[in-house]
Amino acid sequence: MSIYRSRARAALASAQSELASNEDQHLKYAALELRMAIEAVTYDRASAYKSEFPPQEYETWQPKKVMAVLLEIDSTADSDSTISLGIEPSPGERPEVMHDLGKEVVFNLKAIKRHYDALGNFLHVPSIKQTLSGSLPGPEKIRNRCEEIARDLEEVLASKVFNSTLGIFSSFDCAECRVRIRKRMPRDKDQVIADCFECKASYTITRTSDGKFETETRTQEIPCPNPGCGHPAVIFPREVSEGEYWICEKCGGRNEFKLGILHHPAN
Template identity: 30%
Template sequence: MDEQVPQVARFPFREQARKHLKSAEELLCGEGQQLVYACLELRLAIEAIVYETLQAYEKNLSPDVAEAHQHWQPNKVLELLSAHDRLVDTSLRVQVREVGENGAPVGGPPLFDGIDRRLTVNWVEKAHRSHGSFLHQRTVSQLKKGKSIDETKLRTEANRIHIRLKEVLGSEVYGIQFAGGLPICCETCGSDLAATMASLILDGVADVKCATCNVSRLVELDKTTGELRYVHKITATG
């Protein structure tokens, strides 16, 4: 009978990433084979950070991106998650402010100001791949040509990756998700609609279509009041 694996509600990937990063820091002080091991620790840290992101989304994943659980390559995981949430690899700044009677934020310093620093799909792909060649046995051709590992190049690249990972793991807040969207009424029929946060943040505007009257319009977020407003004329869709 197969041994039953205990079910874990949440794996501590962020803590694991910090451990890998600390090991990499110590190894980067050395040379030779220690630098090779530092590359391995950095790659493991990248994977742990991305797996933590996947774990945060797993309860709300749509079937078409649920296959992200089957991939070990971190860039593939983020690519699939981005189909579910365009903000998955976008660093976000969060401010908490007191709201006045008119609904607008009160002036002065925010009650909280933090950044959720995230790894992008392109950065993860390049960083994860850049150390790949150092984690394999030297080929016969390389050995015959006397090509040794370029320690200077390796250390420079490893330090670059280390700095970015340290920034991400040092984020004041992390794991932010914007479910649904901001509410707005259809100007034509008064139906309740919602503008997606991802579009408002990344594009500055969001396309809102009313299923009741089949009307589509663009809306934008007023940065002063935080309210939505229509910015284009009504378009009836087929």
């Protein structure tokens, strides 16, 4: 069990304890613990995609944004699933008997959008507009929402199997830094882009007609802008960004990418 799943269980238990007190002033503490539980189960889900999760997204903490990244990686990342096991009579033929190993319930993006911000609203002093309009959430409404979320989280954490991420993958060593790259191949796509998380290298992976994968390095040639040179350099697409540069192999000059504005004088 990951540390985040343990934290989710602890936060849920604390929230349930606050709700069990039947004290209205404890509801905000229950809401806070439930928010933390939602964060924890979402981070736990993300940990299952560790090898595919872009390092630049590690600082993302909002569950909605984290789940959005996961759905870019795997369109089924927030879907419930059931894992069953059976023996094929012959390769590719469905087994006559399937043994159920368990169901996984995921706290999906729809649930995050519906509940997470609502819980946050319970943690703040009502705005002037809310006060003047009288649209303040009463204790009963807050309690009902918290109890609903607690039940949903309880079902998620009771899953017999969890963080199953079955898929078709292409794995290969980066030609530049030799770090292993592992890329998921969606069933409905025959070509995807795979970026190395260790360096700037980028690749195109293509599924062939026989079900195998071909990998091609993504590069482009850019000539040295020195008027007296023009020697081409092979550049990765991810290197074309502000501040990146290369040293020309022919003239030795430094060529740096800059954001520029071209001015056209008035006639």
